[in-house]
Amino acid sequence: MSQLSPLDQLVAACHWIGAKGWAPATGGNMSVREDGRFCLLSESGKDKGSLTRDDFIQVEIATNSVPSGRRPSAETGLHTLIYRLFPDAGAVLHTHTVNSTVLSRVEKGSALRLEGYEMQKSLAGQRSHLEEVAIPVFDNDQDIDALAQRIEAYAAATPFRYGFLLRGHGLTCWGRDVSEARRHLEGLEFLFECERQRRLLEAL
Ligand SMILES: CSCCC(=O)C(=O)COP(=O)(O)O
Numbered sequence: 546m547s548q549l550s551p552l553d554q555l556v557a558a559c560h561w562i563g564a565k566g567w568a569p570a571t572g573g574n575m576s577v578r579e580d581g582r583f584c585l586l587s588e589s590g591k592d593k594g595s596l597t598r599d600d601f602i603q604v605e606i607a608t609n610s611v612p613s614g615r616r617p618s619a620e621t622g623l624h625t626l627i628y629r630l631f632p633d634a635g636a637v638l639h640t641h642t643v644n645s646t647v648l649s650r651v652e653k654g655s656a657l658r659l660e661g662y663e664m665q666k667s668l669a670g671q672r673s674h675l676e677e678v679a680i681p682v683f684d685n686d687q688d689i690d691a692l693a694q695r696i697e698a699y700a701a702a703t704p705f706r707y708g709f710l711l712r713g714h715g716l717t718c719w720g721r722d723v724s725e726a727r728r729h730l731e732g733l734e735f736l737f738e739c740e741r742q743r744r745l746l747e748a749l
């Protein structure tokens with residue numbers, strides 16, 4: 546059990562993500578739920594690998610309103626959507642990795658289907674490599690409200706867990722707390738690397 550506060554755990558996760566090279570330039574954004582009403586979101590335009598506690602901004606989950614008047618992530622609407630859709634979600638991590646950027650473009654369908662990998666068990670509730678894990682892939686959009694509406698409509702028809710890919714953009718994933726969100730990010734990123742290698746080798 547970590548002695549760090551959830552925000553300090555999130556700051557540590559951001560540094561870890563930065564060290565992995567998973568949030569190049571100013572890419573990526575991260576948040577943690579405070580309670581049923583508010584979350585704390587990374588400030589827009591910063592290097593997410595060097596964030597401190599002061600770089601997180603309180604946002605109202607229901608309305609996206611920002612009491613401080615500061616500028617949280619441009620993708621705030623995706624984080625708040627996740628907190629509304631998944632009441633158990635306690636932290637959200639969005640990264641721009643090469644694997645998630647490329648695979649989401651190569652995959653032309655509406656989901657990346659992972660099957661046959663022991664590491665699927667890094668995802669909460671997965672018990673066997675024989676089960677399929679479907680990670681939805683949504684076309685990217687600069688209109689975050691429109692994108693959030695598309696994701697919400699998809700989720701109503703096709704329930705999913707863990708995260709989603711934005712085509713040519715990256716992965717957004719979550720967990721019940723920062724620790725689980727980190728595990729899901731690391732597990733999914735490993736699975737994406739495997740899937741990229743498998744597709745490359747099987748094309749030979
Ligand atoms: C070069 S990053 C483009 C914007 C983006 O996709 C991202 O994740 C970072 O945006 P933010 O407003 O959260 O800094």
Ligand SMILES: [Zn+2]
Pocket residue numbers: 572573574620639640641714715
């Ligand atoms: Zn992004």
